């Protein structure tokens with residue numbers, strides 16, 4: 001299985017790139033934000049609880065996140081791979097995801113860290129605010145999400161660097177160019193895996 005993680009600050013393009021990668025390599029795109037927004041739209045009790053965090057730009061507590069993600073991951077167990085978008089978002093979530101995937105012998109393959117300047121991030125999010133229809137795309141909440149990202153999500157970089165799985169991608173270029181950069185890292189990874197397999201035979 002090819003399990004990928006795309007992470008980066010809000011507005012770094014991880015959603016856009018995740019869906020492109022999923023399409024190109026025939027993987028399941030698992031976006032935690034989308035899963036949560038769907039639950040909110042359904043108007044369930046869980047949706048109501050999720051919204052109370054999301055609307056403030058705060059992270060949803062790990063127990064709620066993990067329940068949703070594991071359920072979705074198990075549902076897609078027979079797939080060629082999963083692109084995790086927006087998850088993990090804390091080191092604790094990453095440790096638990098590793099435990100979950102390693103137990104199934106389907107570890108994380110590559111982690112993409114999307115790098116974009118802060119000024120550009122804010123302008124992108126303010127720009128999309130009108131079309132996105134997302135209630136958390138307003139200035140106050142955007143700044144809170146950026147702050148939460150810095151404090152709680154950025155440390156993932158070191159966590160995956162230590163595992164030698166991190167690939168830093170500049171997200172400042174046009175969508176197509178960023179997509180090509182990501183693909184070339186994946187193609188390299190797949191090629192190396194193929195060579196190792198051939199040598200072992």
Ligand code: ADP
Nearest residue numbers: 010011032033053054058059060065086087089
């Ligand atoms: P963005 O990256 O633009 O903030 P997302 O769609 O990834 O957008 O997430 C929207 C919101 O959903 C977050 O601000 C947070 O409240 C919640 N959320 C998404 N994924 C997670 C997660 N893994 N852990 C905790 N909260 C999450």
